Amino acid sequence: MNRIEKRMEELKAKNEKAFITYYTAGLPDMETTEKIIEAQRGVTDVIELGIPFSDPTADGPVIQQASYEAIQKGASLKRAFELMDKIRKGGNEQPVVFMMYYNTILNYGLDTFIKKCAQTGVDGLIVPDLPLEEQETLRDSLKGNDNTILIELVSPVSGGRIPGILKGARGFVYCVSSMGVTGQAADFHKEVIGYLSKVKSISSIPVMMGFGIREASDIVPMKDIIDGAIVGSHFINIMRDSGFDPDAAREYVTRFKREMNKGGM
Amino acid sequence: MNKKAYYGEYGGQFVSESLMNTLDEVDRAFEEAIKDPAFIEEYHYYLRQYVGRETPLYLAGRLSEKYGTKIYLKREDLNHTGAHKINNVLGQILLAKRMGKTRVIAETGAGQHGVATATGAALFDMECTVYMGSEDVKRQSLNVMRMEMLGAKVVSVESGSNTLKDATNEAIRTWAKTAEDTFYIIGSAIGPYPYPKMVKEFQSCISREAKRQHMEAEGRLPDVVMACVGGGSNSIGMFADFIDEKEVELIGVEAAGKGIDTNEHAASMAKGRPGVLHGTRSYLLQDEDGNIQLAHSISAGLDYPGVGPEHAYLKDTGRAKYVPITDDEAMEALMELTQTEGIIPAIESAHALAYAFKKAKEMSKEQSMIVCLSGRGDKDVNTIAAYLRGEGYLN
Numbered sequence: 001m002n003r004i005e006k007r008m009e010e011l012k013a014k015n016e017k018a019f020i021t022y023y024t025a026g027l028p029d030m031e032t033t034e035k036i037i038e039a040q041r042g043v044t045d046v047i048e049l050g051i052p053f054s055d056p057t058a059d060g061p062v063i064q065q066a067s068y069e070a071i072q073k074g075a076s077l078k079r080a081f082e083l084m085d086k087i088r089k090g091g092n093e094q095p096v097v098f099m100m101y102y103n104t105i106l107n108y109g110l111d112t113f114i115k116k117c118a119q120t121g122v123d124g125l126i127v128p129d130l131p132l133e134e135q136e137t138l139r140d141s142l143k144g145n146d147n148t149i150l151i152e153l154v155s156p157v158s159g160g161r162i163p164g165i166l167k168g169a170r171g172f173v174y175c176v177s178s179m180g181v182t183g184q185a186a187d188f189h190k191e192v193i194g195y196l197s198k199v200k201s202i203s204s205i206p207v208m209m210g211f212g213i214r215e216a217s218d219i220v221p222m223k224d225i226i227d228g229a230i231v232g233s234h235f236i237n238i239m240r241d242s243g244f245d246p247d248a249a250r251e252y253v254t255r256f257k258r259e260m261n262k263g264g265m
Numbered sequence: 266m267n268k269k270a271y272y273g274e275y276g277g278q279f280v281s282e283s284l285m286n287t288l289d290e291v292d293r294a295f296e297e298a299i300k301d302p303a304f305i306e307e308y309h310y311y312l313r314q315y316v317g318r319e320t321p322l323y324l325a326g327r328l329s330e331k332y333g334t335k336i337y338l339k340r341e342d343l344n345h346t347g348a349h350k351i352n353n354v355l356g357q358i359l360l361a362k363r364m365g366k367t368r369v370i371a372e373t374g375a376g377q378h379g380v381a382t383a384t385g386a387a388l389f390d391m392e393c394t395v396y397m398g399s400e401d402v403k404r405q406s407l408n409v410m411r412m413e414m415l416g417a418k419v420v421s422v423e424s425g426s427n428t429l430k431d432a433t434n435e436a437i438r439t440w441a442k443t444a445e446d447t448f449y450i451i452g453s454a455i456g457p458y459p460y461p462k463m464v465k466e467f468q469s470c471i472s473r474e475a476k477r478q479h480m481e482a483e484g485r486l487p488d489v490v491m492a493c494v495g496g497g498s499n500s501i502g503m504f505a506d507f508i509d510e511k512e513v514e515l516i517g518v519e520a521a522g523k524g525i526d527t528n529e530h531a532a533s534m535a536k537g538r539p540g541v542l543h544g545t546r547s548y549l550l551q552d553e554d555g556n557i558q559l560a561h562s563i564s565a566g567l568d569y570p571g572v573g574p575e576h577a578y579l580k581d582t583g584r585a586k587y588v589p590i591t592d593d594e595a596m597e598a599l600m601e602l603t604q605t606e607g608i609i610p611a612i613e614s615a616h617a618l619a620y621a622f623k624k625a626k627e628m629s630k631e632q633s634m635i636v637c638l639s640g641r642g643d644k645d646v647n648t649i650a651a652y653l654r655g656e657g658y659l660n
Binding site for chain 1: 277280439442556
């Protein structure tokens with residue numbers, strides 16, 4: 001069974017919400033990235049690892065800057081695979097999703113890329129510039145492959161597109177809380193509650209919310225709807241502010257996960 | 266897969282989910298509009314009375330004599346605002362108005378598309394924001410001033426390489442955030458479908474006129490049609506009505522900067538590989554990791570690491586040929602046109618001229634070519650002066 005789907009079932013059995021962090025691979029270097037991932041072992045339910053791209057059009061300033069710096073320091077898809085190999089060989093079984101732009105996949109070669117994902121234990125893919133209409137090629141290549149699944153994104157303005165998007169979705173569905181880009185400090189779309197409720201009502205898999213979340217308190221208004229939260233830009237800021245201290249990462253994710261799951265939050 | 270979004274294996278709609286409904290809305294509104302006689306009439310009214318179309322097809326007599334073949338220039342430089350960009354802006358802004366949008370945004374490199382968009386926004390009383398890389402803001406201060414005079418807000422983009430590519434990224438991000446009331450006016454034949462199709466439609470007046478004008482002058486079709494290619498808007502407009510005329514040779518001229526064997530050029534056709542950027546799949550300059558490389562050209566309008574998807578298709582099918590011209594060759598052609606015909610062309614257009622002079626050598630007196638003179642060179646005077654002083658270029 002796919003690691004993400006397995007984790008989602010475990011959480012469901014425990015009636016717990018999922019906590020997912022995003023971190024840009026190679027910020028400030030690959031060794032530190034590894035430490036930050038390891039520090040979250042046993043707490044964070046899914047690690048979203050950003051593969052830096054030169055033109056990240058779905059990202060706000062924080063992740064843009066992180067990607068830019070990571071590329072300058074030599075980060076690449078190839079090195080991210082090496083990192084995956086290392087953590088899996090070290091016994092880390094946490095689900096990992098690569099968040100990456102489509103050109104990075106095409107450049108690597110679709111089939112080689114998917115083989116490499118399976119080999120190194122990449123459990124899922126989030127490709128923000130690959131909407132449903134353009135997924136056919138990637139889906140065909142992933143067919144019959146349980147190791148790596150494609151995570152679907154839904155937006156507050158998806159409307160009538162939602163059932164079509166959810167049809168082939170696996171793992172969890174990633175609901176963006178606002179239109180536009182990552183990291184707009186809790187500035188959720190005006191109809192976020194109605195939209196999340198709609199997705200939840202037709203989704204057979206867990207519904208996660210991301211974009212603009214900083215603390216567990218930010219998701220109080222939708223805590224009865226969503227199955228988990230994704231924090232990206234804010235997590236990167238915390239890492240920067242702490243001088244990329246793995247202990248600060250562990251402290252933050254432990255607190256978020258606890259607060260999110262305590263009764264009457 | 267949305268088949269109509271593709272030109273062979275190029276094109277598509279590689280954008281975030283937040284923009285998919287918007288693209289669909291734009292597509293439907295566009296298809297309706299171009300079938301609506303009232304829309305077309307209004308568009309043509311502005312092209313005629315405001316832009317000053319049709320533009321002349323000028324037989325450059327002295328050049329024709331020198332090179333031994335008939336060289337016709339399609340004078341897009343005589344358009345209001347000084348280039349072909351306004352043709353497309355007016356079409357898209359009328360569409361935005363029809364869709365009830367109150368705000369337009371645009372990306373710009375050298376500032377020509379930004380100025381054209383700011384002009385259209387002033388004319389139709391719309392709020393306008395133009396995204397421009399901070400490097401370009403410094404180099405093109407005159408165009409920044411023009412846009413601001415026209416009432417547009419110019420946002421200096423500090424991200425990545427601080428040039429056109431990054432300005433486009435920022436425009437796409439803003440669009441994804443504000444698509445509910447904002448129309449993104451893309452100036453080049455790039456972007457997700459239906460943008461390449463819209464830009465072609467609104468630039469096709471160039472070839473529609475030129476074809477008829479050439480028929481009137483020569484009683485037949487031209488042998489060769491030529492235009493410069495950055496993203497490819499003037500060239501797709503210049504090719505449009507000739508694509509089905511198989512006997513007409515189509516040539517796109519891209520910027521070779523300091524040479525295609527250096528690291529400083531913008532020749533995405535000669536040196537790029539297919540990839541996905543700014544919503545479309547096409548030829549792109551990219552490194553081994555698939556990151557987009559910086560383009561270099563003395564001409565800011567050709568300084569883009571990609572090319573429109575239909576051009577990629579025309580190249581692969583062999584219908585059009587794409588050739589590189591260096592900075593030096595373009596500047597030499599620019600001075601030659603200036604001094605033999607009294608026309609100062611944009612440096613972009615001078616790339617097409619430079620290749621025209623080469624091509625003329627294999628043509629006869631009876632044959633003829635049309636070169637798209639996409640813009641005038643007023644905006645380039647500082648760059649030209651610096652080049653002539655041997656200071657390299659400001660771009």
